[in-house]
Amino acid sequence: MHLIDLRSDTVTHPTPEMRDAMARAEVGDDQSGEDPTVNRLEELAAEMVGKEAAMYVPSGIMGNLCALLTHCGRGDEVVMGDQNHIFWYESGGGAALGGLPYHTVRNGRYGELDPSEVNAAIRPPRSGFAPTGLVCLENTHNRCGGTVLSREQMQSVADVAHERGVPVHLDGARIFNAAAHLGVPVPELTSTVDTVQFCLSKGLSAPVGSLLAGPAPFVSEARKARKMLGGAMRQAGVIAAAGIVALEKMVDRIPEDHEQARRLAERISQLPGIELDLSTVQTNIVVFELTAEGWSPEEFTAALAAEGLRISSFGARRLRVVAHHGIEPEEYARAADIFESVLTRTPVLVR
Ligand code: TLP
Numbered sequence: 001m002h003l004i005d006l007r008s009d010t011v012t013h014p015t016p017e018m019r020d021a022m023a024r025a026e027v028g029d030d031q032s033g034e035d036p037t038v039n040r041l042e043e044l045a046a047e048m049v050g051k052e053a054a055m056y057v058p059s060g061i062m063g064n065l066c067a068l069l070t071h072c073g074r075g076d077e078v079v080m081g082d083q084n085h086i087f088w089y090e091s092g093g094g095a096a097l098g099g100l101p102y103h104t105v106r107n108g109r110y111g112e113l114d115p116s117e118v119n120a121a122i123r124p125p126r127s128g129f130a131p132t133g134l135v136c137l138e139n140t141h142n143r144c145g146g147t148v149l150s151r152e153q154m155q156s157v158a159d160v161a162h163e164r165g166v167p168v169h170l171d172g173a174r175i176f177n178a179a180a181h182l183g184v185p186v187p188e189l190t191s192t193v194d195t196v197q198f199c200l201s202k203g204l205s206a207p208v209g210s211l212l213a214g215p216a217p218f219v220s221e222a223r224k225a226r227k228m229l230g231g232a233m234r235q236a237g238v239i240a241a242a243g244i245v246a247l248e249k250m251v252d253r254i255p256e257d258h259e260q261a262r263r264l265a266e267r268i269s270q271l272p273g274i275e276l277d278l279s280t281v282q283t284n285i286v287v288f289e290l291t292a293e294g295w296s297p298e299e300f301t302a303a304l305a306a307e308g309l310r311i312s313s314f315g316a317r318r319l320r321v322v323a324h325h326g327i328e329p330e331e332y333a334r335a336a337d338i339f340e341s342v343l344t345r346t347p348v349l350v351r
Contacts, residue, residue: 003305004331004338007312009174009257009284009324012205017249018242025241030056030233037237041244042211048247049175049196050187051213055222056240057231060173061090063197063212066225067169068094068134070218071195075099076133079121079161081107083143085171086136097229101130110280111141112153115160122164135161138171139178139189143314145277146261146285146322148178154192167194173210177203177283180254194218203254203284204246205325208239253325257284260332261323267336271343284323287314292343300342309338 005011014022028034038056046054057063064086068078078094080087082104086094094100105117123129137157139149158168170193172178179186190196195214200206212222226232265286269276273292280287290297297313304311314320323332 001308003308003310004327004335005310006321006323006327006335007310008320009202009322012202012324012326014207014242015205015245015249015325018206018245021241021245022238025237027235027237030236031227035235035237035240037244038240041240041247044244044247045198045211046213048186049172049190049198049211049213051190051196051215053216053219054211054213055219055226056233056236056243057210057212057226058208058233060085060171060197060199060201060210061093062226062229062231063199063210064090064136064169064171065093065097065229066212066222066231067195067197067214068100069098069225069228070222071167071169072098072100072133075101075130077101077103077123077130078134078136079103079105079118079132079166080136081105081111081113081138081141083107083111083141084136084138085142085173086138088143100133103132107141107144109144109277110147110149110282111138111144112149113137113157115156118157119160119164122161122166132164132166135166135168136171137168137193138173140174140181140283140285142173142285143287145280145287146174146177146283147280148181148282149189150182151184151188151192154189158192169193170196172196172198174199174202174283176251177254177258180251181258181282200243200246203257203324204250206239206242206246206250209243250325254284257323257325258282260284260327260329261286261321264321264323264332264336268339271340273343274339286321286323288319290317290319294346303342304338307338307342309335
């Protein structure tokens with residue numbers, strides 16, 4: 001059966017142009033800074049997010065972890081939203097490997113942080129307090145439904161942190177989606193923060209990789225963290241080549257994913273048993289609550305899969321679909337039909 005996989009934009013495959021670039025990539029030893037393709041990707045990435053330098057890493061998680069380990073010293077506290085990816089899904093890496101306790105503040109409905117709550121979370125100097133080493137933002141905000149922080153929202157949190165002498169890191173895994181939604185250049189958002197991690201392997205469709213960007217001395221320091229984590233690669237140009245195509249060719253099509261996500265959300269929000277706040281559908285992610293009686297989320301996702309649609313589970317009764325490159329408009333329509341057919345049938349039939 002043909003499967004429509006809307007679990008994540010991480011399931012995207014490299015385009016033929018990426019595969020071609022990968023096959024032809026010039027390579028060298030990146031641990032010695034000698035891979036021309038990686039160097040080109042890092043320069044292009046830094047320029048596109050308006051930072052001095054950037055470092056190529058195998059994953060978004062490693063990019064965020066290198067940022068935490070570089071900004072903070074052992075025992076420093078990291079302030080972040082209680083729904084942030086770093087807090088939920090990154091194996092507590094900063095805490096486990098860097099001795100960095102996490103201090104969470106409430107994420108608003110759209111992923112925003114209240115600057116006064118951030119201010120209150122930043123510790124004053126006192127011997128019993130863990131010093132605050134870093135504040136983290138996330139844009140777009142995954143668990144909040146792919147929602148977007150405006151430049152002003154980012155700036156107001158960054159101002160509070162900077163006034164207290166604390167740097168700000170952005171988990172911008174999907175920062176190109178945020179910029180597309182706002183209709184602003186990415187640097188307008190990233191200029192509010194000290195460092196940013198963004199992914200090539202999600203909406204931009206590259207098979208591997210993320211970048212950590214920031215001031216040149218910070219990025220040089222971060223290379224030590226990457227090495228320590230085992231993320232310094234050798235002839236990585238073969239994968240970086242796909243990343244260059246991602247940045248040059250895949251950014252402009254992002255609004256298509258937003259449009260498809262919106263259409264799908266509008267359709268499924270009408271169905272009985274689904275509670276979906278359309279105001280959170282701003283980019284390519286749709287998060288909703290399964291309220292249908294008689295369906296457990298596991299049974300429901302299994303019933304969808306049996307009809308050819310894969311989606312992901314995102315909490316007790318929260319589910320997620322993500323629009324991405326490679327899914328045709330008729331497949332989104334078919335996905336909505338599958339939702340409808342499953343929800344209008346009694347769960348007993350599939351047990
Ligand atoms: N997110 C994945 C899952 O881990 C949930 C997904 O399918 O959305 N920051 C954010 C905001 C992310 O959404 C992700 C991946 C990462 C960091 C980590 O990136 P990778 O998977 O490259 O380590």
